[in-house]
Amino acid sequence: MWKPDRSIKQPIYxxxxxxxxxxxxxxxxxxxxxxxxxxKLADLLGVNRSTIVQAYEELRASGLVESAxxxxxxxxxxxWGITPKQTPNWKQYAEGGTFLPNLPFIRxxxxxxxxxxxxxxxxxxxxxxxxxxxxxIRDLLQNKPFxxxxxxxxxxxFSPLRSSxxxxxxxxxxxxxxxxxxxxxxxxxxxxFLITQCLLSPGDAVAIxxxxxxxxxxxxxxxxxxxxxxxxxxxxxxPEDILTLYRRHRIRMIFVNPNFQNPTGSTLTLERRVxxxxxxxxxxxxxxxxxxxxxxxxxxxxxxxxKSLDTTGNVLYIGSLSKIAASGLRIxxxxxxxxxxxxxxxxxxxxxxxxxxxxxxxxxxxxxEGHFENQIxxxxxxxLEKRNEMIRGLQQLIQENVSFTPPQGGLxxxxxxxxxxxxxxxxDEAIKKGVIFVPGSVYGSDHGxxxxxxxxxxxxxxxxxxxxxxxxxxxPCLVRSSRIxxxxx
Amino acid sequence: MWKPDRSIKQPIYxxxxxxxxxxxxxxxxxxxxxxxxxxKLADLLGVNRSTIVQAYEELRASGLVESAxxxxxxxxxxxWGITPKQTPNWKQYAEGGTFLPNLPFIRxxxxxxxxxxxxxxxxxxxxxxxxxxxxxIRDLLQNKPFxxxxxxxxxxxFSPLRSSxxxxxxxxxxxxxxxxxxxxxxxxxxxxFLITQCLLSPGDAVAIxxxxxxxxxxxxxxxxxxxxxxxxxxxxxxPEDILTLYRRHRIRMIFVNPNFQNPTGSTLTLERRVxxxxxxxxxxxxxxxxxxxxxxxxxxxxxxxxKSLDTTGNVLYIGSLSKIAASGLRIxxxxxxxxxxxxxxxxxxxxxxxxxxxxxxxxxxxxxEGHFENQIxxxxxxxLEKRNEMIRGLQQLIQENVSFTPPQGGLxxxxxxxxxxxxxxxxDEAIKKGVIFVPGSVYGSDHGxxxxxxxxxxxxxxxxxxxxxxxxxxxPCLVRSSRIxxxxx
Numbered sequence: 003m004w005k006p007d008r009s010i011k012q013p014i015y016x017x018x019x020x021x022x023x024x025x026x027x028x029x030x031x032x033x034x035x036x037x038x039x040x041x042k043l044a045d046l047l048g049v050n051r052s053t054i055v056q057a058y059e060e061l062r063a064s065g066l067v068e069s070a071x072x073x074x075x076x077x078x079x080x081x082w083g084i085t086p087k088q089t090p091n092w093k094q095y096a097e098g099g100t101f102l103p104n105l106p107f108i109r110x111x112x113x114x115x116x117x118x119x120x121x122x123x124x125x126x127x128x129x130x131x132x133x134x135x136x137x138x139i140r141d142l143l144q145n146k147p148f149x150x151x152x153x154x155x156x157x158x159x160f161s162p163l164r165s166s167x168x169x170x171x172x173x174x175x176x177x178x179x180x181x182x183x184x185x186x187x188x189x190x191x192x193x194x195f196l197i198t199q200c201l202l203s204p205g206d207a208v209a210i211x212x213x214x215x216x217x218x219x220x221x222x223x224x225x226x227x228x229x230x231x232x233x234x235x236x237x238x239x240x241p242e243d244i245l246t247l248y249r250r251h252r253i254r255m256i257f258v259n260p261n262f263q264n265p266t267g268s269t270l271t272l273e274r275r276v277x278x279x280x281x282x283x284x285x286x287x288x289x290x291x292x293x294x295x296x297x298x299x300x301x302x303x304x305x306x307x308x309k310s311l312d313t314t315g316n317v318l319y320i321g322s323l324s325k326i327a328a329s330g331l332r333i334x335x336x337x338x339x340x341x342x343x344x345x346x347x348x349x350x351x352x353x354x355x356x357x358x359x360x361x362x363x364x365x366x367x368x369x370x371e372g373h374f375e376n377q378i379x380x381x382x383x384x385x386l387e388k389r390n391e392m393i394r395g396l397q398q399l400i401q402e403n404v405s406f407t408p409p410q411g412g413l414x415x416x417x418x419x420x421x422x423x424x425x426x427x428x429x430d431e432a433i434k435k436g437v438i439f440v441p442g443s444v445y446g447s448d449h450g451x452x453x454x455x456x457x458x459x460x461x462x463x464x465x466x467x468x469x470x471x472x473x474x475x476x477x478p479c480l481v482r483s484s485r486i487x488x489x490x491x
Numbered sequence: 492m493w494k495p496d497r498s499i500k501q502p503i504y505x506x507x508x509x510x511x512x513x514x515x516x517x518x519x520x521x522x523x524x525x526x527x528x529x530x531k532l533a534d535l536l537g538v539n540r541s542t543i544v545q546a547y548e549e550l551r552a553s554g555l556v557e558s559a560x561x562x563x564x565x566x567x568x569x570x571w572g573i574t575p576k577q578t579p580n581w582k583q584y585a586e587g588g589t590f591l592p593n594l595p596f597i598r599x600x601x602x603x604x605x606x607x608x609x610x611x612x613x614x615x616x617x618x619x620x621x622x623x624x625x626x627x628i629r630d631l632l633q634n635k636p637f638x639x640x641x642x643x644x645x646x647x648x649f650s651p652l653r654s655s656x657x658x659x660x661x662x663x664x665x666x667x668x669x670x671x672x673x674x675x676x677x678x679x680x681x682x683x684f685l686i687t688q689c690l691l692s693p694g695d696a697v698a699i700x701x702x703x704x705x706x707x708x709x710x711x712x713x714x715x716x717x718x719x720x721x722x723x724x725x726x727x728x729x730p731e732d733i734l735t736l737y738r739r740h741r742i743r744m745i746f747v748n749p750n751f752q753n754p755t756g757s758t759l760t761l762e763r764r765v766x767x768x769x770x771x772x773x774x775x776x777x778x779x780x781x782x783x784x785x786x787x788x789x790x791x792x793x794x795x796x797x798k799s800l801d802t803t804g805n806v807l808y809i810g811s812l813s814k815i816a817a818s819g820l821r822i823x824x825x826x827x828x829x830x831x832x833x834x835x836x837x838x839x840x841x842x843x844x845x846x847x848x849x850x851x852x853x854x855x856x857x858x859x860e861g862h863f864e865n866q867i868x869x870x871x872x873x874x875l876e877k878r879n880e881m882i883r884g885l886q887q888l889i890q891e892n893v894s895f896t897p898p899q900g901g902l903x904x905x906x907x908x909x910x911x912x913x914x915x916x917x918x919d920e921a922i923k924k925g926v927i928f929v930p931g932s933v934y935g936s937d938h939g940x941x942x943x944x945x946x947x948x949x950x951x952x953x954x955x956x957x958x959x960x961x962x963x964x965x966x967p968c969l970v971r972s973s974r975i976x977x978x979x980x
Contacts (some may be wrong), residue, residue, distance in 0.1 A: 003670050004669060024667070025672070029828055031828065032803050032804030032805070032828050033803055035804075035829065089775060089803045092828050095777070096690065096833070099689035099690050099834075100693060131640050139849075140638070144632070147629050147633060148628065148632050151620050152628060152819035152820065154813075179519070180510075181492050182514075183514070183519040189843065191841070191844045192843040199590040200585075201584045202588060204589060288581075312518055314518050315519065316579060324844075328642075330639075330847060331641065331849070332843070332847040339518055339520065339581050341524060349588075351593070352709065352710050353684045354843070357847070358677075358822075358846070360849050361849045
């Protein structure tokens with residue numbers, strides 16, 4: 003990212019004027035478009051707001067931009083005396099399209115995290131950077147020559163990686179697969195995207211957990227799906243609810259996250275798993291089992307995955323390295339019947355032509371040389387410590403404000419705020435204090451729930467973070483507002 | 492991929508029986524699904540067909556599968572005495588979805604290339620493996636420690652890579668951009684996918700070149716777009732045609748590949764470029780400039796890119812490393828106004844959470860250390876030789892059968908077959924002889940055209956390949972059939 007150069011003579015505001023003029027001159031900000039606000043640009047470039055005010059003043063003086071009250075600073079339609087008759091209405095284009103933008107709430111959280119490095123992060127549902135196997139990956143890259151070809155990789159995924167995963171999943175999760183029943187994807191996200199785009203049609207009804215991170219993904223709405231809720235209690239969903247939904251809406255697919263469910267942390271009991279499989283089989287409705295967390299089990303192993311109990315190919319199984327090893331590798335997998343794997347492989351080839359061979363090769367070495375197993379062992383120790391620290395903190399600091407059931411794995415703690423609270427206001431206050439989390443409404447939940455990720459902060463940030471949260475909770479922001487269903491807008 | 496083990500006692504057919512039983516047992520082939528044909532499985536496993544016949548016989552004897560004339564071998568619905576009431580109708584699911592499958596023609600070509608290693612490949616529009624910078628990438632990975640974080644990468648792309656590309660494109664193509672106006676994508680394919688999904692809505696009319704590789708991408712139809720043709724002559728499209736299309740159909744976007752167009756190889760003249768920009772600006776219709784080949788210019792540089800002539804942000808510029816360095820890195824870029832970059836970044840984050848940091852880091856080193864420039868120099872020499880060899884071959888061997896205009900860059904030679912010919916039959920005959928190409932109808936063209944990629948085969952394969960093509964052309968398959976528009980089915 004360009005920054006003004008403080009070592010040269012030209013004044014900073016002048017450098018910024020030139021820089022913005024350059025960006026305008028080649029259409030990064032076409033005529034009619036709005037420049038970043040003074041405050042935002044000042045943050046981005048690391049200068050005082052007054053410097054930006056001065057730079058924008060210069061641009062205005064040259065006729066390149068115009069300002070109108072309340073609508074910010076716009077690029078003039080008549081710059082340099084030329085009259086570009088019309089330029090595309092980019093705003094309109096950007097607001098079109100079948101694919102919906104992310105929820106404003108999520109975009110806001112991402113922006114805060116990007117711009118404020120010192121904030122304590124209970125929001126990002128991923129590991130802290132020190133839990134990634136950086137040294138191992140660096141050494142793998144340096145010590146073993148990369149001998150693979152650099153042409154288009156097999157769109158179903160690098161063949162040795164598929165073989166390694168088949169063995170790993172068999173050994174650690176008792177999941178049976180073969181090289182040809184597995185598709186390598188760019189994380190679980192892409193598996194879900196392919197399923198919603200290629201196996202379901204607009205108008206199809208699907209059942210998802212309530213609450214569920216699926217509500218935070220506009221991809222379900224982008225695919226035109228109708229979402230129906232399966233309420234989650236401390237033992238997961240109640241399979242009988244599926245029968246009701248099926249009778250009313252002919253649901254075509256069931257999405258579940260049976261182990262350490264995101265966001266509630268609950269685990270589906272064995273009895274319910276068996277019944278779920280029975281019902282799905284009776285109805286001929288497939289189950290998508292999203293399983294990012296099983297290997298993070300903290301208090302003994304959870305019941306077997308649905309996939310390992312499935313003998314008739316009713317379950318599409320989704321996993322990935324993102325939540326348990328390195329999200330930056332972008333390696334996930336989908337295990338499915340042949341017909342599904344072929345269809346999704348064909349589609350993904352059209353969308354992005356498959357994954358780069360290099361991270362797939364790295365992931366193969368990572369698994370083959372035993373590093374993945376070691377990673378899991380270390381990860382469990384670290385997560386256990388962090389989870390327990392968060393439990394301690396919640397009990398010591400805000401026991402009167404929140405209720406929670408400690409999860410037996412995964413990365414998240416789901417807390418109910420006692421008393422009525424407005425998610426949006428609480429989040430605002432928390433951000434002002436220096437801590438951030440995800441409000442429950444993002445997951446389709448009522449107001450009054452929050453998801454705290456204990457994996458993301460450093461161990462010694464957990465107590466201070468909860469202290470800041472405590473302060474936010476004590477402010478008079480606890481006004482209940484009506485339920486705002488995140489995904490049904 | 493599993494293969495039978497010839498070193499152990501168990502007979503091969505028995506090993507295959509066990510392997511298939513295993514695949515059936517966990518739902519890779521659910522009840523009711525069709526097993527691979529005997530011939531296909533024999534090819535895949537490298538055994539005689541009779542061995543597969545014997546294995547399938549065993550499976551039938553155990554009641555696990557059933558055969559019916561004409562419908563192949565199916566997994567029994569009553570296996571092992573269990574009566575799974577219903578399983579999902581996977582065939583129906585796989586045939587659903589908004590996203591359309593690849594054209595059968597393209598799937599067929601891909602399958603032939605996968606299964607027959609000895610075939611001479613004029614079909615794949617990419618470099619031969621020896622033209623990829625394998626040694627350089629291997630050394631980069633080994634000699635420089637990877638110090639980047641392994642969390643989710645910036646969904647707009649690795650920041651140092653964006654900076655490197657901005658400088659490279661400025662220097663070599665006079666394209667102006669900044670870090671914030673560039674989005675890193677998984678090749679040009681993903682740029683196009685994002686544009687069609689996020690900036691256009693179902694029913695929108697767009698103008699594409701005729702012929703064009705866009706017709707070979709069902710992604711345009713998947714997005715529900717109405718395609719209108721801009722005929723390409725030896726100097727590219729005629730910009731005035733856009734006015735006609737606009738008046739009739741209110742086209743919302745124009746897709747062009749001005750340099751060494753795929754498949755025709757033609758180059759848009761400077762005069763037409765200027766007029767194209769004028770018209771697009773007058774109408775306020777954006778242009779998508781797909782530019783995979785400019786750096787492969789063989790006979791002097793082509794006119795400046797549309798993007799370098801654009802001052803008002805009417806042009807979305809797409810490029811990638813795939814056709815000129817290494818497709819396996821999966822690195823492409825899109826340069827666009829801010830509003831577009833933000834919208835597409837948000838969408839791609841939802842689809843796949845961004846690219847892996849490792850290939851992005853490798854690409855950065857590749858550019859920064861001057862390897863990309865060297866690659867381009869070497870590549871041009873090699874392509875020049877190959878193109879000239881193909882010209883010689885066409886002239887010597889099948890001059891009476893084909894007409895062509897030698898392209899001044901790119902990877903492809905577009906040939907018109909003299910006399911009437913059925914593309915499908917010609918392709919069949921050619922494959923039988925041992926050579927493969929892409930028929931013109933895949934690009935929306937009339938029958939009687941073929942695209943020969945001269946970059947993919949080895950230099951010494953070009954003559955033998957053309958000889959085989961000559962033999963195919965001499966067979967009595969030259970029966971004209973009616974025009975079958977690939978993309979309008």
